[in-house]
Amino acid sequence: MLSKxxxxxxxSLRQKKFRNEHGKFLVEGEKxxxxxxxxxxxxxxVYHGQSQTPPTPSSFAVQEVSQKELSQISSMKNPPGIMxxxxxPDKSFKISSDKILAVEGINDPGNLGTxxxxxxxxxxxxxxxxxxxxxxxNPKVIQSxxxxxxxxxxxxxxxTEKIExxxxxxxxxxxxxxxxxxxxxxxxxxxxVLVMGSESHGISPEIQKLLDFSVTIxxxxxxxxxxxxxxxxxxxxxxx
Amino acid sequence: MLSKxxxxxxxSLRQKKFRNEHGKFLVEGEKxxxxxxxxxxxxxxVYHGQSQTPPTPSSFAVQEVSQKELSQISSMKNPPGIMxxxxxPDKSFKISSDKILAVEGINDPGNLGTxxxxxxxxxxxxxxxxxxxxxxxNPKVIQSxxxxxxxxxxxxxxxTEKIExxxxxxxxxxxxxxxxxxxxxxxxxxxxVLVMGSESHGISPEIQKLLDFSVTIxxxxxxxxxxxxxxxxxxxxxxx
Numbered sequence: 001m002l003s004k005x006x007x008x009x010x011x012s013l014r015q016k017k018f019r020n021e022h023g024k025f026l027v028e029g030e031k032x033x034x035x036x037x038x039x040x041x042x043x044x045x046v047y048h049g050q051s052q053t054p055p056t057p058s059s060f061a062v063q064e065v066s067q068k069e070l071s072q073i074s075s076m077k078n079p080p081g082i083m084x085x086x087x088x089p090d091k092s093f094k095i096s097s098d099k100i101l102a103v104e105g106i107n108d109p110g111n112l113g114t115x116x117x118x119x120x121x122x123x124x125x126x127x128x129x130x131x132x133x134x135x136x137x138n139p140k141v142i143q144s145x146x147x148x149x150x151x152x153x154x155x156x157x158x159x160t161e162k163i164e165x166x167x168x169x170x171x172x173x174x175x176x177x178x179x180x181x182x183x184x185x186x187x188x189x190x191x192x193v194l195v196m197g198s199e200s201h202g203i204s205p206e207i208q209k210l211l212d213f214s215v216t217i218x219x220x221x222x223x224x225x226x227x228x229x230x231x232x233x234x235x236x237x238x239x240x
Numbered sequence: 241m242l243s244k245x246x247x248x249x250x251x252s253l254r255q256k257k258f259r260n261e262h263g264k265f266l267v268e269g270e271k272x273x274x275x276x277x278x279x280x281x282x283x284x285x286v287y288h289g290q291s292q293t294p295p296t297p298s299s300f301a302v303q304e305v306s307q308k309e310l311s312q313i314s315s316m317k318n319p320p321g322i323m324x325x326x327x328x329p330d331k332s333f334k335i336s337s338d339k340i341l342a343v344e345g346i347n348d349p350g351n352l353g354t355x356x357x358x359x360x361x362x363x364x365x366x367x368x369x370x371x372x373x374x375x376x377x378n379p380k381v382i383q384s385x386x387x388x389x390x391x392x393x394x395x396x397x398x399x400t401e402k403i404e405x406x407x408x409x410x411x412x413x414x415x416x417x418x419x420x421x422x423x424x425x426x427x428x429x430x431x432x433v434l435v436m437g438s439e440s441h442g443i444s445p446e447i448q449k450l451l452d453f454s455v456t457i458x459x460x461x462x463x464x465x466x467x468x469x470x471x472x473x474x475x476x477x478x479x480x
Contacts, residue, residue, distance in 0.1 A: 110350075114467055123460030151462040183477075220363030220480055222391040227354055230473040233466065237423075237474045240460055 002047075002069055010047075010073045010085070016135045023088045025137035026073065029080040032147055039150035042087040047073070052081035060084075075139040088137070093153055095126050098191040099240065100166065102128040104159055104207060105198035106228065109134050113144025114229035115196070120148035122236040127152055128193075130159040160206045166193050172212045175203045176235055178225070180214025187215050188239045196235075199228050242287075242309055250287075250313045250325070256375045263328045265377035266313065269320040272387055279390035282327040287313070292321035300324075315379040328377070333393055335366050338431040339480065340406065342368040344399055344447060345438035346468060349374050353384025354469035355436070360388035362476040367392055368433075370399040400446045406433050412452045415443045416475055418465070420454025427455050428479045436475075439468050 002010070010026065012018035019025050024044065027036045030052070036043050037055055045061040048054045049070055054062045070079045101124050106112045112134050119127050134141065136154050145152075167173050172192040181187050188194060195211070197203035203211070217226065217234050226234070242250070250266065252258035259265050264284065267276045270292070276283050277295055285301040288294045289310055294302045310319045341364050346352045352374050359367050374381065376394050385392075407413050412432040421427050428434060435451070437443035443451070457466065457474050466474070 114470065117463050118466065118470060120461045120463035121457075121459055121466050123462075146463065146465070148463050217361075217477060219361055221360045222363075223357050223360035223386065223388050225386070226358065226361050226473065227469070229467070230354065230358060230470050233470040233474050234477045237457060237477070 002063070002065055007069065007072060013085075014075045014139065016138065019088075019135070019137050025086055025088070025142070026075075026139070027084045027086055027142060028074060028076060028082075028139065029143075030082050032142065033082050033084040035147035035150050036084045036086050041089055041150055043084050044087055045085040047083050047085070049081035054082070076143075091155055093155070095166075097125045098171075099124055100126050100128060100171065100193045101232070101236070102130075102159060102163065102193050102195045103133055103232075104130045104195060104203060105201065106133045106196070108199060109138045109140035110144045111199065111227070111229045112136065112138075113141040113146075113149070115232050116141070116145040116152050116154065117148040118229065118233045118236060120145075120151050122240045124236065124240065125153055127154045128157050128159060128162055129154060131156055160204075160210070163193060163195070163207060163210050167210060173210050175208065175211040175214045176216075176231055177202065177214040178216060180216040183215050183217050183235060183238050185238055188235070192239075194235060194239065196228055196232050242303070242305055247309065247312060253325075254315045254379065256378065259328075259375070259377050265326055265328070265382070266315075266379070267324045267326055267382055268314060268316060268322075268379065269383075270322050272382065273322050273324040275387035275390050276324045276326050281329050281390055283324050284327055285325040287323045287325070289321035294322070316383075331395055333395070335406075337365045338411075339364055340366050340368060340411065340433045341472070341476070342370075342399060342403065342433050342435045343373055343468075343472075344370045344435060344443060345441065346373045346436070348439060349378045349380035350384045351439065351467070351469045352376065352378075353381040353386075353389070355472050356381070356385040356392050356394065357388040358469065358473045358476060360385075360391050362480045364476065364480065365393055367394045368397050368399060368402055369394060371396055400444075400450070403433060403435070403447060403450050407450060413450050415448065415451045415454045416456075416471055417443065417454040418456060420456040423455050423457050423475060423478050425478055428475070432479075434475060434479065436468055436472050 013026050043060045047065045142149050172189040174188050174192050175195045253266050283300045287305045412429040414428050414432050415435045
C-alpha cells in the first residue's frame, strides 16, 4: 500500500508541471516497464498489482499495490497491472551524428510518439524539438513511441538558435514542405538537419529563413496533406 | 428542432449495427461536411447550430438544431456546429487500376483513416479490406481520413477469395512483412496488390500462401516495428 503522500505525487505526474517539478515520469504496462529497466534511464520504483509478476529488482524498489491504487495513478482507461517511476534522463549530450531530425511545434502526443518510433526504426539518434512541442513524457507520447522514447535522444531546444549553430557547422538545413525538391534517394545531403513543421502551421518563418531548401513528397491524388508522422517516415526512408 | 424519432436514429448511427441497418452515416465538422457535399456520395441532410452558416442546399435538406441536440448526436467530445447525414455509397464497382492496396484486419480506426488518406495522396483508387477490418464509417475513421473517405473507393470483401481472383488476372501479390525483399523503386511490380496485415497479427496464413513475395522496409535502429499506416505510406511512396 502507498502512503497518501506517495499516491499524491504519483497521481500528479499525469501533469507536465509536476513531472518537471519532480523530474520524473510514469511508464505503464509490462512491455514499456521492461524497456525502461533495460534502458539507460534510471528506474526508481516499480508498482504492480497482485496478479502481475514483478521484475527482479536491481537498483529500484518494487512494491505491490492494490487495483484501486493502480487506477488512481494510471492515465489510462484500463490501467495495466504494472508501472514504473522513471527519472528524467540527462539531457546534456553532444550531437555526434550527421543526420538530425528536428520537429517544430508538434502538438499531438500520438504524432510525437510515432515520430520517435520512426526515428528509432531508421537509426536517427538525435531528435531536436522546439520548446513548444508537446512534452515527451506525456503518457500518450510514451505509449505511442512503443518504447522508442528510451532509445532516442530527444533534446528540447531553442530550435532557431540550435539550427543556426548547426548550419555554421556545415549541416544543410532541409525543410519538409508542400512545395520543394522532389524527394528521392539523393535529395537530402548526408550531413543535414531535416525539419518537420507543426501539423497545422508547418515550419515557422524564423526557421524557413534558415532552410537551404525544401523537400516534398510527390502527390498524385486528392488528399490535401499527409499526417506529419507519416511524412517523417517517408522522408527518413529515402534519407538514411 | 428534431423529432424524437429523428434524434433517436441520428444518435444510433454512432453504432456500426445501426449504420448498416439504415445504410447511412454521419460526418461532423465544416470541412468534412463540405467534402461530402462536393463528393459523389449522396448527402441526405445537413444539421447545423445557430452560429454556423449552413451550406446552400441542393438535393439535401438543411435543418437548424440546438446545441443540445448536436451534443446528443455527436460522437465527439466537443461537437462541431455542423453535421451531415450521408448515404452509403454504391459499392459494386469494377476494379480498373493496376495498383491495389489491400488491408487485412486493421482494428484501429485511426490507422484505417490514415491509410485512406495516404492512399488518396498517392492516387491509389482502390482499397480492398478484409471483412473483419474496422468499419470505414466509424466516426474516427472518417475524421482521421480527413475527407479521403469520399475520394477513395473502399471495398469490404472476402480478401482471400478476391486476391485469388486478382492473382489469376495477372496481378502480383506482395505482402509487407518483417523479412522480405528490400523495398526500392522497382521492388513491387506495376500491376500488383500490396497487402498490409493487421497491427498485431500481420498477414494471415491464408493470404501468406497467395503472396508472390514480401517486401520489407529496411530497419537500421532499435524499434521493433513501424505503425501500419506509416509503413503503408513508405511503401506506397516507392511504388506509385
